[in-house]
Amino acid sequence: MRGDMLSVRALSAIAILALLSPPVVRPVAAGGVIAPTRGVTDRVLEDVGHDGVGQASTPTASQGNAASWVRKALRPKLVDINLDDAKADGGALGSSSRPASGIKDLPADAVAVDVRFDYVVPDTNIEGTTGRPDTLIACKSFLVHPESVDPYGGELDHFKDLGADPDLDRRGGEDVAARNVNIVAIEPMPGMHHVHHMHLHVCSDDSKSWARHRRTFEDALDPGFDELGTTPARGDKPLYCAPPSWDRGSGCHGTAWTFLPGQNGVLFPEGVGMRIGDGPLDLRRLILEVHYDKANEYPRVRDRSGIRLWTVPRDDAVVHRAGVFSVADPFARLPQSLPPGEKKVTYDTFCPPGCTKRFETNMNVFASMTHAHLRARRVVTSVGTPDARTGEVPDDAWRSVVNDDGSGTATGHFSHEDQKFVPVDFTVKAGDSLKTSCIYDTSADNAPIPFGPSTQDEMCMQVFLYWPKQYTFLCGYYGDQAYWCGDAGMFVPKDGSDRQYHSEACHVEAGQSCDDRNKELGFPLKDAPDKGEPITFLTR
Incomplete structure (x- = not known):
């Protein structure tokens, strides 16, 4: 295994939810493997010394049965993170050096893939901007793909295949090209103290929510594709965002990650992780949801919150898919x-x-x-x-x-x-x-x-x-x-x-x-939230 848990120090700075696959995928296929094979077990059960070199181990009688040994071996590393914007400036493609990380034993060949806002918080004190001035939920769509895959069919216009609106089709900032696709660690990047929570929603190719949240404001388009990434999305009326994975018919089916205040970066257990691609369990079309608490206290502040996916080139690094x-x-x-x-x-x-x-x-x-x-x-x-x-x-x-x-x-x-x-x-x-x-x-x-x-x-x-x-x-x-x-x-x-x-x-x-x-005490009571609602139940 990669090692025991490190000591944890919370960062200051909330939250819901999780799934990696669209609804046609059944649990029996999850991760491609139901339980470790003999070869996988041999590789998972590694003792990693301070030099990072693993030696294959096998359970001894004192270590109990094999199942409990495997579970013990599959413990994550939970690490301290202390993010600042300079550290968060690393990107997936074209970065000259790897950005800093709080994950101590991150593999040497890991490359950062950032799914990240560039957003100016609107003035929610203006009447009609949001339902509650102190609460703002913003969403943004991203298309994440291997750099070897051209999702645009050879055309220069970004997102050519995603709609008929020429203004929207020529916008960029949603495209994330990944050098590596095997995700072995995830590290949150809360841009400001009042980020209440972040969700990274996983959506299908025909997701209505994904198409909707290619823009973040009702009254202004997000900026066009900018290689330097210097122009943030800016407007006066944010586009309303109901958390997509909880919105029936949205085409989004859970989250790949949820960030809450004080959360650590996580290095997954050996052999466990996620993957970028177009398979049924892969990450491709994502919506980053950011919930700002006390939004009315920091109008016009620029925020670059996001989620960093640490990826490696080795396909055998992800044998079992992690779920939330x-x-x-x-x-x-x-x-x-x-x-x-x-x-x-x-x-x-x-x-x-x-x-x-x-x-x-x-x-x-x-x-x-x-x-x-x-x-x-x-x-x-x-x-x-x-x-x-x-x-x-x-x-x-x-x-x-x-x-x-x-x-x-x-x-x-x-x-x-x-x-x-x-x-x-x-x-x-x-x-x-x-x-x-x-x-x-x-x-x-x-x-x-x-x-x-x-x-x-x-x-x-x-x-x-x-x-x-x-x-x-x-x-x-x-x-x-x-x-x-x-x-x-x-x-x-x-x-x-x-x-x-x-x-x-x-x-x-x-x-x-x-x-x-x-x-x-004299206070009125509430009805159940589904009172009178017609509900269709699962059948087997």
């Missing part, structure tokens, strides 16, 4: 608001057996990241196997799987400024249940706190990195009728033992439900 799996409440839809004036409020949410039973292979999870907002104090995710007869997970059968600091303890301590991937080592099997418990302190509030995208609202979410990639990238609360399970438009019904034993629940420390406490 989001559970609990992936899109801040939970119905019960948190009652004010409480030292401890607990909200339990589930990814139920009714969804995980659709898995066609186990998920080998190697890293975890928690997301919530300012009142969250602890977040713990547990895995349990239900009783085959009743569908219930006994209280003593839940296994806490979230390590907050890499020490092996599952305390779940949460800090909004330190939302980073940490190493974990567990397997989610078909039919398992995942329970995420978010614990909040609302003692300083005098009104109920709803769940929503603003930092002043709350969230409850867990993001996992795992292999081999499966189709399901969302699993959790959708409403009173359904759980999210798979794509943004894919649901399983909330019925039977799932409803009885794996439904969301919110209560204050005295045991009273959150709705009852809010009602007692």
Whole structure:
């Protein structure tokens, strides 16, 4: 393996979500390989010394069974990053030298591929600019391809094949040509402190959202192709962006990455990664979504936030495709608001057996990241196997799987400024249940706190990195009728033992439900977000 986890120091500077493939791809094909072959196992289990030279190893009796040894070997390196704009100026193609990186053991032949904004934040204090002056979500489309592939059919006009509008077709800035295509590490590049989160959405060739977000403003085109990259996108009215992977019919099917404040760069386990190309599991058409918090406080500031993909030329560097799996409440839809004036409020949410039973292979999870907002104090995710007869997970059968600091303890301590991937080592099997418990302190509030995208609202979410990639990238609360399970438009019904034993629940420390406490305080209650909504459920 590449080595043990390095010590982590958070950068200051939030968030949702994940998938690499379009919906026609089924989990059985994820990564091309379901489990390590003999040859892969031999290569994965390497001891890497300080000189970086690996020696093949085989499990000993003291190292336990081979499966647990492989999972232990497949731990990521989680690293410190301290980004500045000079460091972020590196590019994929034509760069004379490799940009600096906070990833200590990055392979010597790794080349940076940047998917990155160049954007002037509009003045959201002007009425009508955005729905809320303090919240701005901007999106931008990118076409990422190997430099050996000409996506334009030999024509000089960029994006000639993507539409009939000559103004749009002659624009550039979306084209990212990659010298290497095998992604072995990912490093976030938050351009300013108030970047709340970033998502890198993966879209199909016919994606409506991808076509829409080739421009970032309604009132102005983004600048034309500029080899020097010196002209940022600038306008007065940003083009509205609903997170594409959560927008049914968008043609986007999950995220290749999610950035939250304090996140580290991640060097994937040996043999695990992502790939640029035009295959069903590859990255090609991407939308970078950047959520700016307190946007009204920095009008006309230029931002160059983005995601850096570290790539190598060796095809055998990516044997298993990495996946991103989001559970609990992936899109801040939970119905019960948190009652004010409480030292401890607990909200339990589930990814139920009714969804995980659709898995066609186990998920080998190697890293975890928690997301919530300012009142969250602890977040713990547990895995349990239900009783085959009743569908219930006994209280003593839940296994806490979230390590907050890499020490092996599952305390779940949460800090909004330190939302980073940490190493974990567990397997989610078909039919398992995942329970995420978010614990909040609302003692300083005098009104109920709803769940929503603003930092002043709350969230409850867990993001996992795992292999081999499966189709399901969302699993959790959708409403009173359904759980999210798979794509943004894919649901399983909330019925039977799932409803009885794996439904969301919110209560204050005295045991009273959150709705009852809010009602007692004289506050109105909310309906489930899917009330009256016609839902088509998955069939098998």
